Amino acid sequence: MAGTGKGQKLFLGLVFLILYAPIFFLIFYSFNSGGTMTSFESFTWEHYAAVFEDTRLIMIVFNTVIVALLSSLLATTIGVLGALAIVYMKNRKLRSTLLSLNNVLIVSPDVIIGASFLILFTALGVKLGFTSVLVSHVAFSVPIVVLMVLPKLLEMSNSLIDAARDLGASGKDVLTRVIIPYIKPGIFAGFFLALTYSLDDFAVTFFVTGNGFSTLSVEIYSMARAGITLTINALSGLLFIVTVGLVLGYYALNRRSKTLFTGVKR
Amino acid sequence: MTKQPIIRFDGVSKRYGDDATILDDISFEMERGKFYTLLGPSGCGKTTILRLIAGFIEPTAGQILFDGKNINDVPPNERQVNTVFQDYALFPHLNVFENVAFGLRIKKVKGPEVKRRVEEALRFVNLEGYGGREISEMSGGQRQRVAIARAIVNDPEVILLDEPLSALDLKLRTEMQYELRELQQRLGKTFIFVTHDQEEALAMSDEIFVMNAGQIIQSGTPIDIYDEPISRFVADFIGESNIVDGVMIRDQLVLFAGKEFECVDAGLDPNEKIEVVIRPEDLEITSPEKGKLVVTVDTQLFRGVHYELSTYDKDGNEWLVHSTKKAQVGDEIGLDFDPEAIHVMRLNESEEDFDRRLESYEVTGHAE
Numbered sequence: 241m242a243g244t245g246k247g248q249k250l251f252l253g254l255v256f257l258i259l260y261a262p263i264f265f266l267i268f269y270s271f272n273s274g275g276t277m278t279s280f281e282s283f284t285w286e287h288y289a290a291v292f293e294d295t296r297l298i299m300i301v302f303n304t305v306i307v308a309l310l311s312s313l314l315a316t317t318i319g320v321l322g323a324l325a326i327v328y329m330k331n332r333k334l335r336s337t338l339l340s341l342n343n344v345l346i347v348s349p350d351v352i353i354g355a356s357f358l359i360l361f362t363a364l365g366v367k368l369g370f371t372s373v374l375v376s377h378v379a380f381s382v383p384i385v386v387l388m389v390l391p392k393l394l395e396m397s398n399s400l401i402d403a404a405r406d407l408g409a410s411g412k413d414v415l416t417r418v419i420i421p422y423i424k425p426g427i428f429a430g431f432f433l434a435l436t437y438s439l440d441d442f443a444v445t446f447f448v449t450g451n452g453f454s455t456l457s458v459e460i461y462s463m464a465r466a467g468i469t470l471t472i473n474a475l476s477g478l479l480f481i482v483t484v485g486l487v488l489g490y491y492a493l494n495r496r497s498k499t500l501f502t503g504v505k506r
Numbered sequence: 507m508t509k510q511p512i513i514r515f516d517g518v519s520k521r522y523g524d525d526a527t528i529l530d531d532i533s534f535e536m537e538r539g540k541f542y543t544l545l546g547p548s549g550c551g552k553t554t555i556l557r558l559i560a561g562f563i564e565p566t567a568g569q570i571l572f573d574g575k576n577i578n579d580v581p582p583n584e585r586q587v588n589t590v591f592q593d594y595a596l597f598p599h600l601n602v603f604e605n606v607a608f609g610l611r612i613k614k615v616k617g618p619e620v621k622r623r624v625e626e627a628l629r630f631v632n633l634e635g636y637g638g639r640e641i642s643e644m645s646g647g648q649r650q651r652v653a654i655a656r657a658i659v660n661d662p663e664v665i666l667l668d669e670p671l672s673a674l675d676l677k678l679r680t681e682m683q684y685e686l687r688e689l690q691q692r693l694g695k696t697f698i699f700v701t702h703d704q705e706e707a708l709a710m711s712d713e714i715f716v717m718n719a720g721q722i723i724q725s726g727t728p729i730d731i732y733d734e735p736i737s738r739f740v741a742d743f744i745g746e747s748n749i750v751d752g753v754m755i756r757d758q759l760v761l762f763a764g765k766e767f768e769c770v771d772a773g774l775d776p777n778e779k780i781e782v783v784i785r786p787e788d789l790e791i792t793s794p795e796k797g798k799l800v801v802t803v804d805t806q807l808f809r810g811v812h813y814e815l816s817t818y819d820k821d822g823n824e825w826l827v828h829s830t831k832k833a834q835v836g837d838e839i840g841l842d843f844d845p846e847a848i849h850v851m852r853l854n855e856s857e858e859d860f861d862r863r864l865e866s867y868e869v870t871g872h873a874e
Contacts, residue, residue, distance in 0.1 A: 402562055403595035405582040407609035407660065417608075421599040 263480055270473035277468065287474035297459070297475070304439060304455040307370070311377035312434035318378070319385025319430055324419070326386070327393045339390075345383040353380055354447030361448060368450030376448045377438045384437060385430035392426035393419075425493065432490040436483055510574050511535035512663055512696050513559060518568035520554055528554045530720040531568070538663075541690045541697045543707040546717030547743070552700045556666045559698065560589050573663070583612075588657035589666040592673070594649045596641045602628070602652050603637035609660040627659035630689065647678045654686075658693060665690075667699045671706060683709050704744045708732065716740050724857055732785075736860045737851060741783045748789075750823050752782045752850070757867075760850055763799060763819050771850035772867040781851045786814070786828040788847035797840015801825050803833045817841075 265277075270288070274281035291297060326342075329335040345353075357376045358368075366372055396419070404418045420427075442457035449458055456479060463472050513536040520529040529551045536542055544552035557563045558570060561582035569576050577585060588609070596605050604611075606624045615623070628634055631651035636644070644652060650670060657665050667686070671679045687710045690697045701707055707714050708728040715725045716739075724736040735741035738749055752762030757772035762782045774780065794800045801817035804824075808814075815827040817839070825841060833839055852860070 397593060397595065399591045399593055399595035400597065402560075402582075403589070403591055403597075403656075404608070405562070406560055406587070406589045407656070408583045408612045409608075410583055413612055417612075418597060422597075424599070 263476075266473050267477040267480065270470055270477045272470060275470060277470070277473075287470040288478075290471045291474050291478065294471070297471075300454050300456055300459050303370070303453065304457075307374055307377055307455060308435050308438035311374055311381055311438045312431050314374075314378045315381030315434045316385050316427060316431045319382045319434075320389055320420075320423070320427055322382065323386045323389040323393055323423075324415075327390065342383045342386050345380070346387065350380070350441070350443030351447075354444035357444065358447040368448055369453040372448040372450075373445055373453065373455065376444050377441065380441070380444060381434035381437055384433050385427075388430035388433060389423055389426040392423040396422050428493050429490060432486060432493070436486050436490075439486070440479070440483060510538075511571075512538045512573055513698075514569075514571040514574075515555075515558075516569040516571065518558065518565045518570060520551070520558065520563065521566045528720055529558075529565075532720075532722060533568075534715065534722060534725065536696060536698070538696055539694045540712040541687065541699065541710055543699045543701060543711040543714045544717060545701060545704060545707040545714050545743075547702055550717040551720040552702075552717050553668055556589070556668050556698065556700050559585075559664065560587055560666055561585050586663045587666060588660050588662040588664075589668065590650075590653045590657050590670045592668045592670065594653040594670075596649055596652055596656070598641055600641070601637070602633070602639045602641065602644065605641065605652055606637075606656045606659050608656065613660075623659055624655075627655040630658060630692075631655045632685075646674055647682070650674065650682065654689070658689075658695075662695070664696045664698060667697060669701055670699075671701070672703075679706075686710060708744070716743065718743075722857075724860075734849060734864065735783060735851065736855060736857060738781055741849075741851065746786050746826055746828075748784045748786065748823075748825050750782050752780050754778045754780050754850060758845075760848060763823055764821055765798070767798065767848060768845045769848040769850060770845055770867075771848070773863040774850070774852060779853065781853065783849040783851060784825075784843060784847055786826040787812075788843050789825065789827045789829070790842045791815075791827065791829050791831045791833060792840040792842045794838050794840045797842055799825065799841040801839060801841055803835050803837050803839060806833060806835055 269277045269280065271283050271285070272280050273284035273286065322342075326335055326338050329338070354376070357372070357379070361368060361372050400418055400422070401414055404414045409417060440457055441455075442461060445455050446458050446461070449455065454462075456475070460472055460475060460479075463469065515532050515534050518529060518532045519527065521527045532551075532555070544555055546552050554563070558565055559572075561577070561580060565578060570578055572580075572585065572587075597608065600608065603624055606627055607620050610620045610623060624637065625634070628637060631654050633648065633651050633655065636648070636652075641649065641652070650673075653670065671682050671686075674682060683706055686697070686699075690710075699706075699710065711728055713725060714728055714731050716723045716731060718739055724731055724740050726734075731740065732744055735744060735747075741747045741749055750762050752760055754760055754771070754774045754777065755766060756776050757774070758769055760767050760769045760771070760780070760782060799819055801819045803815055803817050805816045806813055809828075812828045812830050813832055815829065815833055817825045817827060819825060827841065852863075855863075
């Protein structure tokens with residue numbers, strides 16, 4: 241950032257201010273005892289207390305976390321295997337086709353993914369609820385994991401695999417002792433990203449949830465429709481903090497792995 | 507020690523698809539405990555031979571025998587061969603100790619034994635006490651040693667080295683040449699070294715295989731190959747040389763540069779067209795009257811150990827001269843040389859015919 245002038249810094253600051261202002265505005269009023277978002281009366285924790293007193297809400301938070309953890313774990317496993325398959329695929333045409341299909345899934349709108357899953361589940365007669373949400377979360381997380389793991393795999397020199405084979409490693413040894421440790425930073429990055437995507441997903445979940453099962457984002461949406469209460473603000477604030485925490489964790493991991501690997505230049 | 511060659515190639519070819527022939531019907535034997543070098547320009551197939559021995563690729567045709575057994579279908583992890591890779595291929599997620607221990611861990615060798623053997627291997631390559639370091643903390647030369655230690659710790663019959671010195675600077679490279687040669691002699695293992703650097707090949711090898719375009723052009727000791735190159739390609743590739751066209755008048759008499767000279771070569775047809783090689787260091791500067799050849803000095807470069815003179819005779823042949831004596835550019839000088847300095851090459855002679863012809867007259871007094 242050495243080269244940026246004062247004007248550029250000011251502009252950047254302004255952009256970030258505008259981007260973050262609504263969130264901070266919302267969090268600010270979560271401490272308002274007045275009960276509205278128009279005038280700030282005095283500081284209170286009561287909305288946060290209300291969040292924690294609401295057992296239904298706590299249950300939903302619990303659901304959200306379970307779905308996020310499970311789906312990102314599953315997606316990481318599938319994604320890593322998928323990335324391996326793509327990289328070590330002999331057929332170049334199939335390889336690039338799979339890669340494009342993977343990227344299409346990342347850019348395609350959540351609404352479309354959600355709607356198509358809804359159609360699929362209905363056609364298959366799957367009851368909407370925990371399973372349907374979990375499956376669709378796994379589905380939209382897999383491409384993200386693939387995208388995070390692929391560069392690490394591509395960066396890995398083939399001679400590492402040759403060397404391992406040369407030293408007596410079987411196919412399984414090569415995978416567990418060389419490839420997986422090498423791409424570990426990518427796997428963690430993929431897992432964290434999948435986790436955050438799942439935690440704050442609204443569009444897809446909104447379509448495929450049902451039968452009394454709900455996640456936080458969907459619940460906040462329906463609460464907001466029923467009428468503004470500052471409990472929503474408190475909840476959103478908490479969610480925001482958790483997300484920021486996860487992102488920071490991701491960067492910390494990323495940086496650590498970078499310092500670990502930058503020395504390996506030829 | 508048995509007489510059985512440790513590695514034998516029997517009519518081995520390697521092709522990719524229909525058009526790209528990398529190796530063309532290659533046969534050779536390698537004995538136990540010797541230092542072999544595969545020498546040739548890039549793309550000549552030398553690395554392919556190494557990868558065939560290691561088992562990373564399979565031959566399209568022919569047999570590869572290891573200690574008398576066909577190993578065509580043996581996967582690399584079951585071969586008693588270890589490789590030192592050109593880019594070292596050290597595992598970045600493991601420290602020096604664990605890199606070296608990798609092969610032993612795979613074989614489930616017990617902990618104390620692993621420690622003993624890894625430390626011994628590190629001592630062998632002068633890296634005692636470096637076990638705890640990360641690979642990223644090691645310099646290029648040190649990584650090279652780790653890679654060697656990782657290969658020798660498994661006690662393989664054969665160690666393959668794929669241009670391992672090419673990434674090092676000149677001084678370190680020369681140092682490593684000594685160390686590798688010494689290491690090979692201490693271990694008594696077969697080393698197969700791949701390089702495009704003729705100096706490396708000459709300095710280290712017991713035997714050199716000169717390769718070009720998927721074939722072994724000539725094999726022999728460094729001295730044989732340097733003194734008796736079979737063809738223009740070998741003469742050009744190994745060291746610097748003066749090559750001129752000539753005619754073999756009869757045994758021990760050759761015509762080139764418009765004059766007849768006494769030489770030691772024999773066994774050729776009378777008046778056969780040949781090529782003559784004279785190494786630049788075999789040419790001695792003398793006065794024009796005493797010289798067997800009279801040439802004009804075109805340029806002179808100071809090379810440190812010697813002067814390198816580029817000179818031309820009146821027929822326009824270039825004669826490169828390495829001499830500790832100085833000359834004046836533009837001067838006419840004489841060049842003197844011994845009959846032994848003249849090496850006659852037959853056009854398109856096969857290696858077998860060449861060896862046979864050499865043997866036929868070497869008995870009758872060729873100074874070795």
